[in-house]
Amino acid sequence: xKTKPKVGATGETRFVVEAAHAIDxxxxxxxxxxxxxxxxxxxxxxxRDAVLPCLDSGESTVGTNIExxxxxxxxxxxxxxxxxxxxxxxxxxxxxxxxxxxEHELIAKGFHKLQxxxxxxxxxxxxxxxx
Numbered sequence: 001x002k003t004k005p006k007v008g009a010t011g012e013t014r015f016v017v018e019a020a021h022a023i024d025x026x027x028x029x030x031x032x033x034x035x036x037x038x039x040x041x042x043x044x045x046x047x048r049d050a051v052l053p054c055l056d057s058g059e060s061t062v063g064t065n066i067e068x069x070x071x072x073x074x075x076x077x078x079x080x081x082x083x084x085x086x087x088x089x090x091x092x093x094x095x096x097x098x099x100x101x102x103e104h105e106l107i108a109k110g111f112h113k114l115q116x117x118x119x120x121x122x123x124x125x126x127x128x129x130x131x
Contacts, residue, residue, distance in 0.1 A: 001054050001055060001056060001059065001092075001116060002053075002054055002055065002056050003053075003054045004054065004089060005050065005051050005054045005086050005089050005094050006086065006089075007086050007087060007088065007089065008085065008086060009050050009085070009086045010050055010083060010084060010085045010086070011045075011046045011047055011048065011049030011050030011051070011052075011083070011084045012046055012049065012081065012082065012083050012084075013042050013043075013045045013046040013049065013081075013082045014079060014080070014081045014082070015042055015079070015080055015082075016077065016078070016079050016080075017033075017034045017074055017075065017076050017077060017078050017079075017080060018076065019032065019076055020038075021034055021035065021038040021076075022034065022035060022076050023035045031073070031075060032075065032076045033073040033074055033075055033076070034073070034074040034075075034076075034078075034080065034107075036068070036070045039068070039070060039080075039082075039100060039107075039108055040066055040068060042080065042082045042100070043066075043068065043082045043084065043098045043100060043108070043110075043112060044063050044066070044112060044114075045082070046082040046083055046084040046098065047061075047063075047084035047094075047096045047098060047112050047114055048061050048114065049084070050084050050085070050086055050094075050096070051086075051094055051114060051116070055116065058118060058119050058120060059116055059117065059118060059119065060116075060117055060119050060122070061094075061114040061115065061116055061117065062114065062115050062117055062122070063112065063113070063114055063115075064093070064113045064114065064115045065111075065112065065113040066110065066111070066112045066113075067110045067111045067112075068098070068108055068109070068110035068112075069108060069109055069110055070107065070108045071106065071107060071108060071109070072102070072105055072106070072107040072108075073107075074102040074107050078102045078103060079102065079103055080100055080101070080102050080107065081100065081101050081102075082098065082099075082100045083098065083099055083100075084096040084097070084098045084112065085097050085098075087111075092115055092116040092117070093113055093114070093115050093116075094113065094114045094115075094116070095111065095112070095113050096111065096112045096113070096114070097109075097110075097111060098110055098111065098112050
């Protein structure tokens with residue numbers, strides 16, 4: 001890493017909920033709302049944005065742990081803002097407090113961990129699994 005990520009640094013991702021981000025079991029009674037897996041995807045990208053300025057060429061991040069409480073529904077067409085704040089750094093592991101809001105309320109909160117990896121080493125490990 002060029003620099004050690006600093007506790008308190010933040011990343012943010014904003015998106016509009018599209019049909020592709022919605023639960024796949026919506027019907028005439030069950031409204032189409034943001035599904036949890038897509039919410040997690042955007043929260044991880046907010047965390048990644050907080051770390052990217054610290055990475056050297058040839059480094060990237062992978063998620064290693066996530067603990068999210070998805071507390072409120074968000075309909076298709078609504079805007080969601082995901083924020084991640086670094087709360088702990090131990091070597092190449094960075095821990096975050098994360099939260100997401102729509103235009104009305106807090107919709108999710110929790111914790112996430114990213115591991116900084118060397119891309120070439122990581123790719124070699126993946127290739128060995130492919131055989």
